[in-house]
Amino acid sequence: DAKTTQPTSMDCAEGRAANLPCNHSTISGNEYVYWYRQIHSQGPQYIIHGLKNNETNEMASLIITEDRKSSTLILPHATLRDTAVYYCIVRPLDQTGANNLFFGTGTRLTVIP
Amino acid sequence: NAGVTQTPKFRVLKTGQSMTLLCAQDMNHEYMYWYRQDPGMGLRLIHYSVGEGTTAKGEVPDGYNVSRLKKQNFLLGLESAAPSQTSVYFCASSYSPQGQGLNTEAFFGQGTRLTVV
Numbered sequence: 691d692a693k694t695t696q697p698t699s700m701d702c703a704e705g706r707a708a709n710l711p712c713n714h715s716t717i718s719g720n721e722y723v724y725w726y727r728q729i730h731s732q733g734p735q736y737i738i739h740g741l742k743n744n745e746t747n748e749m750a751s752l753i754i755t756e757d758r759k760s761s762t763l764i765l766p767h768a769t770l771r772d773t774a775v776y777y778c779i780v781r782p783l784d785q786t787g788a789n790n791l792f793f794g795t796g797t798r799l800t801v802i803p
Numbered sequence: 804n805a806g807v808t809q810t811p812k813f814r815v816l817k818t819g820q821s822m823t824l825l826c827a828q829d830m831n832h833e834y835m836y837w838y839r840q841d842p843g844m845g846l847r848l849i850h851y852s853v854g855e856g857t858t859a860k861g862e863v864p865d866g867y868n869v870s871r872l873k874k875q876n877f878l879l880g881l882e883s884a885a886p887s888q889t890s891v892y893f894c895a896s897s898y899s900p901q902g903q904g905l906n907t908e909a910f911f912g913q914g915t916r917l918t919v920v
Contacts, residue, residue, distance in 0.1 A: 733807070733893050733911030734846065777845065791909060793838075793845035 694778045699798040708765040710797050712778030715759040721782050723754060725763045727774040768801045805829055809894050809912035816884040816919045824879040824915050826894030834897045835877035839890040852877055884919045891916050
């Protein structure tokens, strides 16, 4: 399975965009990039996923580089409620379920008032 | 729609005691999972199930057993609890259409905090 590398922690001012990077230089052509987050003491929450095109939903945007070796999760207007640990995960296209969701230690994002 | 519900939310066990954690989902999902999370670490998969009556081992299955007698329930059992099993346990479920190979999001419960003394 492809590994991901994320910064341990980041700060972001409330109302500003939070840009969370993720390196996945060994990603295979059939692997998606997934993002989950975990707010303190709660279960992980799905945010977004993508293969090679940029994706946007009501929560965030996902920017994947052309070579797919890295990606950035963007929270356009961070709020205090976005303070959480953010996990970047890669998983194969042809494997269903969540048995192959390998959570690392993620990035702890702190949104500062 | 309750989503994924875990019971109990907190529990303290003595070493050697047994207990069962219950996970229930009301989304008609085929796949269900049990993870554990220890301080400073990400989630690690214990066991999972791809359908009623089937189970499989994950990354850290030792010391745990599971059963999936009903599609909506996934039970995690500790036959003889050890202090090393002190952790927060998360259950999750996901929908996986047969034969379509789709990647779908997983829905997680709120966790069970277990302390073994």
